[in-house]
Amino acid sequence: xxxxxxVLGSDRVGIIxxxxxxxxxxxVNILDISQTIMDKIFTxxxxxxxxxxxxxxxxISKALDAAGQELGVSIRIQHEDIFNSMxxx
Amino acid sequence: MLNxxxxxxxxxxxxKEHLDIRTIxxxxxxxxxxxxxxxxxxxxxxxxxxxxxxxxxxxxxxxxTEYGIPIINKRISVTPISILCEHAKSVEDCVKLAKALDKxxxxxxxxxxxxxxxxxxxxxxxxxxxxxxxxPQALAQTQRVCSSVNVATTRAGINMDAVKQMGEVVKQAAxxxxxxxxxxxAKLVVFANAVxxxxxxxxxxxxxxxxxxxxxxxxxxxxxxxxxxxxxxxQADFGLVxxxxxxxxxxxxxxxxxxxxEASARLxxxxxxxxxxxxxxxxxxxxxxxxxxxxxxxxxxxxxxxxALAMLNDAVKKGGVMASGYVGxxxxxxIPVSExxxxxxxxxxxxxxxxxxxxxxxxxxxxxxxxxxPGDTSAATLSAIIADEAAIGVVNNKTxxxxxxxxxxxxxxxxxxxxxxxxxxxVQPVNAxxxxxxxxxxxxxxxxxxxxxx
Numbered sequence: 001x002x003x004x005x006x007v008l009g010s011d012r013v014g015i016i017x018x019x020x021x022x023x024x025x026x027x028v029n030i031l032d033i034s035q036t037i038m039d040k041i042f043t044x045x046x047x048x049x050x051x052x053x054x055x056x057x058x059x060i061s062k063a064l065d066a067a068g069q070e071l072g073v074s075i076r077i078q079h080e081d082i083f084n085s086m087x088x089x
Numbered sequence: 090m091l092n093x094x095x096x097x098x099x100x101x102x103x104x105k106e107h108l109d110i111r112t113i114x115x116x117x118x119x120x121x122x123x124x125x126x127x128x129x130x131x132x133x134x135x136x137x138x139x140x141x142x143x144x145x146x147x148x149x150x151x152x153x154t155e156y157g158i159p160i161i162n163k164r165i166s167v168t169p170i171s172i173l174c175e176h177a178k179s180v181e182d183c184v185k186l187a188k189a190l191d192k193x194x195x196x197x198x199x200x201x202x203x204x205x206x207x208x209x210x211x212x213x214x215x216x217x218x219x220x221x222x223x224x225p226q227a228l229a230q231t232q233r234v235c236s237s238v239n240v241a242t243t244r245a246g247i248n249m250d251a252v253k254q255m256g257e258v259v260k261q262a263a264x265x266x267x268x269x270x271x272x273x274x275a276k277l278v279v280f281a282n283a284v285x286x287x288x289x290x291x292x293x294x295x296x297x298x299x300x301x302x303x304x305x306x307x308x309x310x311x312x313x314x315x316x317x318x319x320x321x322x323x324q325a326d327f328g329l330v331x332x333x334x335x336x337x338x339x340x341x342x343x344x345x346x347x348x349x350x351e352a353s354a355r356l357x358x359x360x361x362x363x364x365x366x367x368x369x370x371x372x373x374x375x376x377x378x379x380x381x382x383x384x385x386x387x388x389x390x391x392x393x394x395x396x397a398l399a400m401l402n403d404a405v406k407k408g409g410v411m412a413s414g415y416v417g418x419x420x421x422x423x424i425p426v427s428e429x430x431x432x433x434x435x436x437x438x439x440x441x442x443x444x445x446x447x448x449x450x451x452x453x454x455x456x457x458x459x460x461x462x463p464g465d466t467s468a469a470t471l472s473a474i475i476a477d478e479a480a481i482g483v484v485n486n487k488t489x490x491x492x493x494x495x496x497x498x499x500x501x502x503x504x505x506x507x508x509x510x511x512x513x514x515x516v517q518p519v520n521a522x523x524x525x526x527x528x529x530x531x532x533x534x535x536x537x538x539x540x541x542x543x
Contacts, residue, residue, distance in 0.1 A: 004091065004096060006096060006097070006100055008097075008100070034093055036093060038093070038094070038097055043093060043097060045091075045093045045096050045097075047091075057154065057155055058151075058154050061154060074104075076100070076157055077157075078155070078156055078157035079155045079156045079157075080091070081156070081347060082099065082156045082157065082158060082344065082347060083091050083095060083096050083099055084091070085343045085344065085346065085347040086095075086099055086340045086343050086344055087091065087092075087095040087098075087099070087340070
C-alpha cells in the first residue's frame with residue numbers, strides 16, 4: 001500500500017531528517033518528496049510505499065504524530081487513495 | 090504523482106472545514122428472527138445483530154486511521170420492528186424488543202440503532218398498532234433506539250388515523266422524558282414517502298426491499314461548501330455558485346464512495362448506497378444556514394431563503410450523483426434547526442419561523458427537523474403539523490418528515506439543550522388557532538392526481 005505523508009507548519013532544521021529516520025526504522029520506502037511554501041506555511045509532501053513495512057500502519061501514524069508534536073508541526077500519514085479518489089476521475 | 094496543492098486542499102477540508110463521513114450504517118434484516126415466543130425472538134434479534142455487526146466499529150476506526158478521515162458515527166438499521174410485533178401480545182412485548190435492540194447497540198458499540206418502525210401509509214396491522222402504541226415507552230426506556238413511522242406515500246395518500254395517533258405519540262414521548270426536555274422525541278421521525286436505505290438517524294430502517302445485510306454511508310460537509318463559496322466571493326453569479334457547489338459535492342461524495350467500498354470489502358458485506366446529504370452539526374462552520382447566508386440572504390429564513398436552498402439542494406445532487414456508483418437515502422441538504430448553529434441563531438432572532446421552515450422543506454431533503462415547540466402544544470396541533478408536511482411530500486413526490494419536540498414546561502424563547510450532535514433548540518411558536526376538527530375526522534386522504542399538473 002502507498003501512503004502520503006504531509007508535514008505542515010513553520011520550517012526548521014531537521015524536519016526531513018526526523019521523518020525519514022522514523023520511516024527507515026519501520027522499513028518504509030520513500031518514493032517521492034516535494035516541499036514548498038504554500039500560504040506562508042511550510043508544506044512537505046512525501047509519497048511512501050508501506051509494502052515492506054515491519055510495523056502496523058496505526059503505530060507508524062502515532063510515531064509520526066508524536067514527532068510532529070515534538071517539532072511543532074503537523075505530520076500525518078494517509079492512504080493515497082483518499083487523494084486519488086477525490087481529485088481523479 | 091498527486092499534485093501537492095490537491096493534497097493540501099483535501100487536508101484543509103478535513104482539518105479546517107469539518108469534512109467528515111457522518112455515518113457508516115449497517116442495515117441488517119431481522120425477518121428471520123420472527124418467533125411466537127417473544128423472549129426467544131428478543132434473543133434471536135440480539136444474537137443476529139451482535140454477530141453481523143461485531144466488527145463494524147472496529148473496521149470504521151481502522152478506515153479512519155488509514156485514510157485520515159473522521160467517521161463520526163457507526164450505526165445499525167434493522168427491518169421495521171412492527172413486522173416482528175405481529176407476534177407480540179402486548180405493548181410490553183414490543184418494549185422488550187426495543188430493549189433487545191438497545192442491548193445489541195451497546196454490545197456492538199454503535200451510538201444509535203434505527204428501525205423501531207412501522208409503515209402504515211394505508212392501514213394498520215395488529216403489529217403496527219401495538220408497535221406505535223409502545224413507541225413512547227420504548228424510547229423513554231432505551232438510550233440508543235430510534236423510531237420512525239411512515240404515515241403517507243404518494244401512491245397511497247395520507248393515513249389520517251395514523252397522523253392523529255402520531256401527534257399523541259409525540260406528546261406522550263415528550264411527557265415520559267420531561268426531565269431531558271422531551272429527548273425521546275429527538276429519536277422519533279414521522280415520514281411521508283420514507284426511503285428504505287437511509288443511513289441517517291433517527292429515520293434509518295432496513296427496508297423490506299433490501300437484502301440480508303448492507304453497508305450504507307452518509308457523507309457530510311456543509312463547512313466545505315461554505316468555504317468554497319467564500320473563495321469565489323459575493324460577486325460571482327449563480328452559474329458560478331452552482332458550479333462551485335457541484336464540484337465540491339463531487340469531491341465530498343467521492344470520499345464517501347471510497348469509504349463505502351472499503352468498509353464493504355473489509356466487512357464482507359455488500360455496499361448499498363452513498364447518501365450525499367449536507368448534514369450540519371452544531372459546531373461553528375458546519376452549518377447549512379451559513380451556506381445560504383454566504384449566498385447573500387442576510388439571515389437564514391428571510392425572503393430568498395427558499396430559492397437559495399432549492400439551488401443548493403439541486404447542485405449538491407448534481408455534483409454528487411456522478412461521484413458515486415449508487416446514490417440513495419435522503420440525499421440533499423438537511424435543515425435540522427437544533428443541530429445547525431446558523432439555524433439556531435436565525436430562529437432566535439426571529440428570522441426563521443415554522444412557516445418558513447415548512448416552505449423550505451418543499452425544496453430540500455426531508456422536512457421539519459429537530460424543531461422545539463412549547464410544551465403546551467396540543468396533540469391535534471402536532472398532528473396537523475405532521476399532516477401539512479405529509480401533504481407536501483405526497484403531492485411533490487418527495488420524502489418529508491417531522492421530528493418535533495413539544496418540550497414539557499417550556500415556553501417560546503426558552504432554549505432546550507439536547508447535547509452532542511443533537512445540539513440545542515430555541516422554542517418556536519406555533520399557530521395559536523386549533524386544528525381539532527380537521528384531525529378528528531380520521532380516515533385517509535386519497536392519493537393525489539399526478540397529471541394535469543399546475
